[in-house]
Amino acid sequence: xxxxxxxxxxxxxxxxxxxxxxxxxxxxxxxxxxxxxxxxxxxxxxxxxxxxxxxxxxxxxxxxxxxxxxxxxxxxxxxxxxxxxxxxxxxxxxxxxxxxxxxxxxxxxxxxxxxxxxxxxxxxxxxxxxxxxxxxxxxxxxxxxxxxxxxxxxxxxxxxxxxxxxxxxxxxxxxxxxxxxxxxxxxxxxxxxxxxxxxxxxxxxxxxxxxxxxxxxxxxxxxxxxxxxxxxxxxxxxxxxxxxxxxxxxxxxxxxxxxxxxxxxxxxxxxxxxxxxxxxxxxxxxxxxxxxxxxxxxxxxxxxxxxxxxxxxxxxxxxxxxxxxxxxxxxxxxxxxxxxxxxxxxxxxxxxxxxxxxxxxxxxxxxxxxxxxxxxxxxxxxxxxxxxxxxxxxxxxxxxxxxxxxxxx
Amino acid sequence: xxxxxxxxxxxxxxxxxxxxxxxxxxxxxxxxxxxxxxxxxxxxxxxxxxxxxxxxxxxxxxxxxxxxxxxxxxxxxxxxxxxxxxxxxxxxxxxxxxxxxxxxxxxxxxxxxxxxxxxxxxxxxxxxxxxxxxxxxxxxxxxxxxxxxxxxxxxxxxxxxxxxxxxxxxxxxxxxxxxxxxxxxxxxxxxxxxxxxxxxxxxxxxxxxxxxxxxxxxxxxxxxxxxxxxxxxxxxxxxxxxxxxxxxxxxxxxxxxxxxxxxxxxxxxxxxxxxxxxxxxxxxxxxxxxxxxxxxxxxxxxxxxxxxxxxxxxxxxxxxxxxxxxxxxxx
Numbered sequence: 001x002x003x004x005x006x007x008x009x010x011x012x013x014x015x016x017x018x019x020x021x022x023x024x025x026x027x028x029x030x031x032x033x034x035x036x037x038x039x040x041x042x043x044x045x046x047x048x049x050x051x052x053x054x055x056x057x058x059x060x061x062x063x064x065x066x067x068x069x070x071x072x073x074x075x076x077x078x079x080x081x082x083x084x085x086x087x088x089x090x091x092x093x094x095x096x097x098x099x100x101x102x103x104x105x106x107x108x109x110x111x112x113x114x115x116x117x118x119x120x121x122x123x124x125x126x127x128x129x130x131x132x133x134x135x136x137x138x139x140x141x142x143x144x145x146x147x148x149x150x151x152x153x154x155x156x157x158x159x160x161x162x163x164x165x166x167x168x169x170x171x172x173x174x175x176x177x178x179x180x181x182x183x184x185x186x187x188x189x190x191x192x193x194x195x196x197x198x199x200x201x202x203x204x205x206x207x208x209x210x211x212x213x214x215x216x217x218x219x220x221x222x223x224x225x226x227x228x229x230x231x232x233x234x235x236x237x238x239x240x241x242x243x244x245x246x247x248x249x250x251x252x253x254x255x256x257x258x259x260x261x262x263x264x265x266x267x268x269x270x271x272x273x274x275x276x277x278x279x280x281x282x283x284x285x286x287x288x289x290x291x292x293x294x295x296x297x298x299x300x301x302x303x304x305x306x307x308x309x310x311x312x313x314x315x316x317x318x319x320x321x322x323x324x325x326x327x328x329x330x331x332x333x334x335x336x337x338x339x340x341x342x343x344x345x346x347x348x349x350x351x352x353x354x355x356x357x358x359x360x361x362x363x364x365x366x367x368x369x370x371x372x373x374x375x376x377x378x379x380x381x382x383x384x385x386x387x388x389x390x391x392x393x394x395x396x397x398x399x400x401x402x403x404x405x406x407x408x409x
Numbered sequence: 410x411x412x413x414x415x416x417x418x419x420x421x422x423x424x425x426x427x428x429x430x431x432x433x434x435x436x437x438x439x440x441x442x443x444x445x446x447x448x449x450x451x452x453x454x455x456x457x458x459x460x461x462x463x464x465x466x467x468x469x470x471x472x473x474x475x476x477x478x479x480x481x482x483x484x485x486x487x488x489x490x491x492x493x494x495x496x497x498x499x500x501x502x503x504x505x506x507x508x509x510x511x512x513x514x515x516x517x518x519x520x521x522x523x524x525x526x527x528x529x530x531x532x533x534x535x536x537x538x539x540x541x542x543x544x545x546x547x548x549x550x551x552x553x554x555x556x557x558x559x560x561x562x563x564x565x566x567x568x569x570x571x572x573x574x575x576x577x578x579x580x581x582x583x584x585x586x587x588x589x590x591x592x593x594x595x596x597x598x599x600x601x602x603x604x605x606x607x608x609x610x611x612x613x614x615x616x617x618x619x620x621x622x623x624x625x626x627x628x629x630x631x632x633x634x635x636x637x638x639x640x641x642x643x644x645x646x647x648x649x650x651x652x653x654x655x656x657x658x659x660x661x662x663x664x665x666x667x668x669x670x671x672x673x674x675x676x677x678x679x680x681x682x683x684x685x686x687x688x689x690x691x692x693x694x695x696x697x698x699x700x701x702x703x704x705x706x707x708x709x710x711x712x713x714x715x716x717x718x719x720x721x722x723x724x725x726x727x728x729x730x731x732x733x734x735x736x737x738x739x740x
Binding site: 081082084085086087089091092093095099100113116136138143180181183 | 442678683
């Protein structure tokens, strides 16, 4: 029967192809399949696509180009994928990349759920993952791994940066507008703790669902609380809507909003008129010094936008990873992990940054204030530095981390 | 026609059995995910295609299965097999409750009740302390199946998943081709007449709701074990929408049409990844094309083509069941 013969042929040829697939993945000279492959797993089509998305891929590609496109003579390749903000899609993509496409490191990882899921896969498959654009501190506590690095910021650095500095400046009573999600509630709890420790008090909180467009009742609750500081424990569109509502209802001049995770891009959306005087903690600002300007202008030429801290983190962490491979002389995960944790990070993004055994990259954070429209002299001139928060103060002290890797020492 | 179907289904089954040996052609975890949606869509179609009930909240059952199994296996150390069973049972129970409420109305009102109930379930999983809200229930151990098969091995897991999905599809096939299934079809075609013949229609509807929810729960449980996580997207109404899309695309008047639809949608999502933000646009265009060109769905159209090769098709209300009922249609 012809059908049967055709079937046998298909089965045989697929079996042959399958065996071919296995043999090509065998290691050679310390470099798996003779190429160092970096996967950028990000949100290409959803709510975070503007914060990381394609620009994150560009940042990683720039790092690879600046590194020279090869490490110890082995070419570097960058691929990218969309996790669509679904933890399972992210995890299955990561597994496939590690298992059958020879990806050595996955970068970006916006969305905490996706980051945790991919970190689990990275730990199991013993390959690297670097988280740049999500905030959960679980990555360096309960779910830490020698192969996972949390690079740019986390909930702890946001809370301690903004919360502590504001209380020290006299903003003692706080009211929170919190997004009713683990991210928002976690942030609110952390900041409340910081505020209380610094001698301030929390007078109340209003919780709103994700993607709220009408903040009028929340704005009025904030007004009625008479708190000096309105902490905005949300990000992206929610934070923008909340800040706009506070301005529209006349809450803002008397009561000062403090954005706990505001991105550089959000200020662009808000406009300086509304956003002026806002305080925010960011690990990076394009116009901070010569080095950041040099990188940001090159980035701007390629993407038509200024980089935010996640993009800068993508570049810096990829560079650091490649330097670690150069140092280790192999893309073997354990050796690279050791080199990454030994080498200091000194570039436009961090000075004397280092990675702790639990995967936390420790570097200075900055508290910024949004300029008024009159003070802004040129395009994208949005922020002025209020204070620098040393890395050791911004991030969770190592002895508080519940990471199991710390038990052995 | 039956010979062709036999050949096609044999090839399909053989291909599925060979998947773990072709890592360079197709990725086994992706196939497992697609298989979960195959069972989910076919279970959903017990209601839509075979009883004529449109539920717009089926993600509630899928997600409940995932969370129940995840929590039991992770926190209480329940064996994986019992965990999956418990996921299915709890989802079935939830299905009985939601079904009993929803079937008091019909049509769009019924769909709205199921949507509202599933939003309640979504809210529960968003707020419940054990689910980790948007971070999801992470690191669920895969464990050991029936005390002998170590599921940490992807290949072993694959065959276990394939077997459970196969069993689930068999249950659906049996249900549709049983006297019970014939009553369901009578309800779909002419409900007042089924009532006048003395069938307790409400009880039948609750029953089929329960079966459909239970099987959807098992699909969700399997997904939680495969990916070792349960996430809010499993209970989100997007997933309820996806399963309707899969069912319509594959053909709702067939038993295994939704399986084809689930395979198509999963494959599109997986292989169109390099197109980034364009995936949603492409899926939309594919769906519109299918609705316009083959209104019976992919498999429905193929079956019709085989049935009416010689005779001119004048009737628009031809159903494929009489023929598929005795043909061994494979997954």
